[in-house]
Amino acid sequence: MGKKIWLKQYPPEIPDTLEYRKVPIHEGLIQTASEFPDRSSIHFMGREMNFAALLVDVRKLAAYLQSLGIRKGDRVAVMLPNIPQAVISYYGILLAGGTVVQTNPTYTERELEYQMKDSGAKAIITLNLLYPKVSKILKMTDLENVIVTAVKDALPFPKNLLYPIIEKKKQGMIVSVKHGHNVHLLSKVLKQPAGSLVQYAYDIEEDIALLQYTGGTTGFPKGVMLTHKNLTANAAMCRAWLYKSKRGAEVVLGLLPFFHVYGMTAVMILSVMEGHKMVLLPKFDTEATLKTIQKLRPTLFPGAPTIYIGLLNHPELEKYDLSSIDSCISGSAPLPQEVQQKFEQVTGGKLVEGYGLTESSPVTHANFLWGQKRVPGSIGVPWPDTDSAVFSLETGEELPPGEIGEIAVKGPQVMKGYWKRPEETEQVLRDGWLYTGDLGYMDEDGFFYVVDRKKDMIIAGGFNIYPREVEEVLYEHPAVQEAVIAGVPDPYRGETVKAYIVFKAGMSATEEELNAFTRKHLAGYKVPRLYEFRSELPKTAVGKILRRALVNEEKVRSKAAAENADIDSA
Incomplete structure (x- = not known):
């Protein structure tokens, strides 16, 4: 033990250790714009933007943010889908010296208010459609400025004229926002000449580039502090793993949301x-994605199992040419073997499963794409400069191959800690190791396997859902006495959210009523899809609800249902 036995599996093209540039993230854009000024950086709905133009807009936004009082280390939130402005905002904040706070555009006011309060963000960049939501929480937070953009601002003519009409049809209204006071239109900012820019010195191992919110042992989201070194190191590892890709020559399908660390x-x-x-797509639509692949010929396609499953199940899949796709690393949830095999048959490319978590920027393990051994059901081997081990839950000692314990990782991509939460940081960062909360084992060849989660987090459709957060909302319903949330198997989403409810004496509510209630307070992907009403819930001797017992019940039901289906089909 203590030896990286997986290194013997590495092909000659992947080095055991990498050299990392000691510069902040935004320097990567400056270098690329110098090397490939005319190379297209972004394609969005028919409009192209080259790297030189991207850098110009980033500098304009950075200078404007500084003119608003943003200084080094100040937090600025980005609440945008995958549109060009999301990239401009991200790099503009970093170039201004700020720290990015990625925010999910589907958040409710409650969720948004919590994140803004916790992060202490001084400004937020968001869509015109989301401005009414943002405006309602301003007084409860430290937000001093709101920068507003619109999808139409990134569209080519005549789509930019037609889009507001489509928007009005969908939303029933057009949200009009005026430039002035503490509200700023990004379109006006980018039309102005760039102002002077204060240059800061950076300690890339200490300076925080990103606060990425995730759940925790308390059930409330907390900010993962990722440094410039964390993120640039993980991107460099990804580049090393994709060793057949050519600098300045690939087309990447940008379907994974940038407000999630994997897509980012x-x-x-x-x-x-x-x-x-x-090639940016603001949301996943199977037909639109298939058309985009056929027309724009992406070569790299990072995704999640639900995305690949959705494409493979399109009724007219055979109509589309997907042969441009060369490499895909799937994350966010386990990748079914049959999905991997079918996708590779359809595209002729390679699809492998990877593993990671927000706290590691995020990737730590992956299977090999080319030539080397791939093990079904395995999350692969650790990436360069990444160490991994399995520790006993009882003794804390490192376990030999084949024995199940908690998977831990160590490497330059591992977070600095949780924002303003030293105690929770100490729980997961111990002796240089990040304890993942996932249970698994390593085989004799150094391939790792996840068998269960120590944490109760649910991964549905690639989104992380934390039961306590949903339970807190359900407990606010006047008829609910007890509520527990668990993830149950789902053939499409991987898992789905199920609520087990005990009502107060003499009171009740329907599934429809509970669904409407939770949707007022939670993003749609967190809302329970299934409900089970019970007279009591399983508990320990001290009254703690046994969530795991409910999960095990569901596994038994699923297994029985599958066996009955096999008997019926026979």
Whole structure:
């Protein structure tokens, strides 16, 4: 033990250790714009933007943020889908010296208010459609300025004229925002000449580039502090793993949301760092995605199992040419073997499973794409400069191959800690190791396997859902006495959210009523899809609800249902 036995599996093209540039993330854009000024950086709905133009807009925004009082270390939130402005905002904040706070555009006012309060963000960049939501929480937070953009601002003519009409049809209204006071239109900012820019010195191992919110042992989201070194190191590891890709020559499908760390690192940062063109899609639509692949010929396609499953199940899949796709690393949830095999047959490319978590920027393990051994059901082997081990839950000692314990990782991509939460940081960062909360084992060849989660987090459709957060909302319903949330198997989403409810004496509510209630306070992907009403819930001797017992019940039901289906089909 203590030896990286997986290194013997590495092909000659992947080095055991890498050299990392000691510069902040935004320097990657400056270098790429110098090397490939005319290379297309972003394709969005028919409009192209080259790296030189991207850098010009980033500098304009950075100078404007500084004119608003943003200084080094100040937090600025980005609440945008995958549109060009999301890339401009991310790099503009960093160039201004700020720290990015990625915010999910589907958040409710409650969720948004919590994140803004916790992060202490001084400004937020958001869509015109989301401005009414943002405006309602301003007084409860430290937000001093709101920068507003619109999807139409990134569209080519005549789509930019037609889009507001489509928007009005969908939303029933057009949200009009005026430039003035503490509200600023990004379109006006980018039309102005760039102002002077204060240059800061950076300690890339200490300076925080990103606060990425995730759940925790308390059930409330907390900010993961990722440094410039964390993120650039993980992107460099990704580049090393994709060793057949060529600098300045690849086309990357940007479907994974940038407000999730996987999409941000594996698509945005990697593409900017390597001079690849990003083809941005603001949401996943199977037909639109298939048409985009056929027309724009992406070569790299980081994704999640639900995305690949959705494409493979399109009724007219055979109509589309997907042969441009060369490499895909799937994350966020386990990748079914049959999905991997079918996708590779359809595209002719390679699809492998990877593993990581927000706290590691995020990737730590992956299977090999080319030539080397791939093990079904395995999350692969650790990336360069990444160490991994399995520790006993009882003794804390490192376990030999084949024995199940908690998976831990160590490497330059591991977070600095949790924002303003030293005690929770100490729980997961111990002796240089990040304890993942996932249970698994390593085989004799150094391949790792996840068998269960120590944490109760649910991964549905690639989104992380934390039961306590949903339970807190359900407990606010006047008829609910007890509530527990668990993830149950789902053939499409991987897992789905199920609520087990005990009502107060003499009271009740329907599934429809509870659904409407939770949707007022939670993003749609967190809302329970299934409900089970019970007279009591399983508990320990001290009254703690046994969530795991409910999960095990569901596993038994699923297994029985599958066996009955096999008997019926026979």
